[in-house]
Amino acid sequence: MSTLSEMLAEHTDLPGTAVDHLQRVVGEWQILADISFADLLLWVPVDHPGSRAVTSSDTATAVCVAQCRPTTAPTVIPSDTVGAVVGETEHPEVAECLRTASIVRGGGRLPDEQGPPHDAVPVRADGRVVAVLTRDSAPVSGRPPSLLEAAYRDCAHHLSDMIAEGSFPSPSEKTDVNSSPRVGDGFIRLDTAGMVTYASPNAVSAYHRMGLTADLPGHDLAASTRSLVTDPFDAEEIAATIGAAVTSAGGRRMEVDARGATVLLRTVPLRPAGTSVGALVLVRDVTEVKRRDRALLSKDATIREIHHRVKNNLQTVAALLRLQARRTDNDEAKVALSESVRRVTSIALVHDVLSTSVDEVVDLDEVVDRLVPVMVDIGSLSADVTVGREGSLGVFPAERATPLVMVLTELVQNSLEHGFDPGARGRVTIESRRSSRMLEVTVRDDGRGVPDDFDASASDRLGLQIVSTLVTVELGGTISVAAGRDGGTAAELRVPLGRREPRG
Structure with missing residues (x-):
């Protein structure tokens, strides 16, 4: 699948700031998908048809460049829609949203603002609409919504307005999907005074783990959290961060340590039209x-x-x-x-x-570069020989790096000691070529060379015997030593990369 950047580069000529904003939207829109109980699709106006054809005779209107499914409800779009180019017949709400630059409520939205089966939300960046975000959810049942559903959908309504205004996500807040709590981990809704109007069972459990004995709803979250944190300086900072979520536009991620428990908190201010309507707080127990x-x-x-x-x-x-x-x-x-x-x-x-x-890996380039001066100092003093490296050896697992470094050391030292006549000047070069499957290294010198019938495996030199054993037994590779193309000697080493079969 193509990345969002590749899709945008293929189908649009958006400026860099708009692309960055769409990247932030996609980085944060899992929250909106979860609290909307809806699948999200991101559409951008299409300049030319993509790899998939328009499904009707309409002129191409938009192409889907990203897709997100909820973790709080079953998906209603099981197929992959990324790359689909559609016309106005397939998604009229997308075309209308692009024309009007406003939210299009579709599919029988109920008067009490419960989640619609189909919505189209303009994504605004730098004051202009650059994309459309659609929400597709299952039809709303006739039963009254639970407190959790009502709190979720209320926040989804405000976040959609903020996306349409271009105020969410904020460029000042760093996106980190790996460390950020998700909606299902724990959800708290705050009013404009910072009081908890709703807390999900997981959020309550996380606060009980920190030592809270009272219920969260009806209490000041900043004050309640401050009383639980052990370090007084951290307690004040965390309380100030929670308070700022309902008084200013600042949202933050933070880690709370309280009485042996560790909880991640993330505050998301809700400020449609620049007016605070409270905040949502995501909570995750990571003890x-x-x-x-x-x-x-x-x-x-x-x-x-x-x-x-x-x-x-x-x-x-x-x-x-x-x-x-x-x-x-x-x-x-x-x-x-x-x-x-x-x-x-x-x-x-x-x-x-x-x-x-x-990590248990070794940068072979670093090791070889540090070994070269040692090898030159210990090598033969009767010749003026320099040692250099061409190409990158890359990174190797520790258990295979040691025998490989020893092999390279023996080959270079063998060239220094036996490849040149006394008083001769020359050079030894370590040439490396690395692919996804094989590392090929050639230790080449411009010295006196070797006989045409030279057989490294039959040599009685201890260094070459060590090399042959390490290459075949430890590295599972091959080694050959022969005369070089332009004279001298070339020792060619081939070592397979990736997983090896265990030795018998």
């Missing part, structure tokens, strides 16, 4: 969610501390090996100890990156 979040944060901190200590221990081992290499007179032992220092250092760098990362 258990916060408890699990704290447990996860504690585990994450423990894991990062473990990585930090492992890194410190590995650096200590590397320092001891380096000290031992300096004290020995045997050249072969010095080379072996230096190679061990390099291998231990490469593993320590992976743990160093993980100790500062929230």
